[in-house]
Amino acid sequence: MSKLYGSVEAGGTKFVCAVGDENYQVIEKVQFPTTTPYETIDKTIAFFKRFEADLAAVAIGSFGPIDIDQNSDTYGFITSTPKPNWANVDLLGLLAKDFKIPFYFTTDVNSSAYGEALVRPHVKSLVYYTIGTGIGAGAIQNGDFIGGAGHTEAGHVYVAPHPRDTAKEFVGVCPYHNGCLEGMAAGPSLEARTGVRGELIEQNSEVWDIQAYYIAQAAVQATVLYRPQVIVFGGGVMAQEHMLRRVREKFKALLNNYLPVPDVTDYIVTPAVAENGSATLGNFALAKKLADK
Template identity: 55%
Template sequence: MTKFYGSIEAGGTKFVCAIGDENFKIIERVSFPTETPEETMPNVIAFFQQHQTDLAAIGVGSFGPIDIHKDSKTYGYITSTPKLPWQHYDFIGELKKHFSVPMTWTTDVNAAVYGEYVAGSGKGLNSAVYYTIGTGVGGGAIQEGRLIEGFSHPEMGHMQVKHHPEDDFAGACPFHGDCLEGMAAGPAIEKRLGKKGQDLAADDPYWEIEAYYLAQCVYNTTLLLRPEVIILGGGVMKQQQMMKNVRQAFTKLVNDYVEVPALEQYIVFPALEDNAATVGCFAMAKEAALHN
């Protein structure tokens, strides 16, 4: 009997649910808007019920913060998210009411870095860091096959950054104001300029300001972790000129202090594009099924 693996990428804007095979090929995929749990979760459950007979395991990568500790009373919960309807929501508990298969639970960016590690820009390497720059900013890191976590998962998107000299924007993060997410995420761009980043011309002067913040992110990550590759994904990075801008700004920040790999191999786009988290969830689900 062919066994399939389930993936749930629970993002801030939409949920992407998929079924894949043992080679992480997507067999079927659907997406739903991220509304309230009462509106969104029945769609998720209905999708996987169609494949229940062949479902071996489910991997979930969710927006956070989330509780990742299996010995915790609230393991599998979304915790202090600014999305109020999802605060303290028992995500894994709800799934277990309907499916008796192994499940894995991590952040959406952890799932993405894992996907890139097993099948994308980090394949064959020992370490990788992935950032998504979109509705929010999030980051995940992996070292020798293990996600880097401690008492909880990283929240790299809220690192502090210096203001660009020509940017007087106060920041859009409700918790920290001018952290990385507050200065560089999609909503910050729109709040600052009065229009979405996708509506800006490729040569708009703002993109150099954006690159300055993202370069600080790469700089901080380089000095803290020295990974073999840093992968930048998400909607803001759909602006193809951004990669060149970030590499240039990063070079100025480092100022030859440390040696880094060739930037064309060090600061890169996700090879799996928008499928990184889905593939990561498949891979984690497959491991859970093997070890169950």
């Protein structure tokens, strides 16, 4: 059998594990809830053990914050996450100890960014945001991730408050920061403002324009910081087509023609990889790259 490559999309809500071939075609894929660390990691190990004889490498894209500094004593750890029981968990170490193959470790949004860039061969600069239970972003320049001492935390930049939030003194749902992007625009902020889960809110509700206002600020930030060719917005909040339209409109108003950008319908988009598969595809490619070294 040809070599296989593993992908772990370690999310705060669920883990998605997959193995793929040298053409990045999925051989098998499973998902299960993110419960306690040991229960979740044991399920992950059991899945990959079935393919161990042909497995060449595995890439992990994890929720964070995580430590990606290979010279650090806590390399491979999930660090200061607010998710109960997962702070200071050695995710990489606990997974890799049962295998004799290399493991690549990065953020889930970096994995997704890598996958999205892979299906856009003409794109050398791309930013990928997940707008879901939390908010994160991965940025790629010429095939490499943006980052230095650690990965970026684009979900925790501060944003200008919407007038309605100012009037109601709403400062978001982030346990660390008042007024950051994640606190103001991630999925839980919808229910915090309205008392209704996001998927049950009518499309004509003004809350969607408030969300779009913050997400458009993220697009402006990405534009002025990285000058990407494409900005991709994934995650559950952006799954509704009306949100993409709202974000594009507000982005144009906020940027106010300050910088030249491509046509907004080509510039601000949703994922090109079907069925939320961006991270899986990216992880296959990262695992293969590691195995080929």
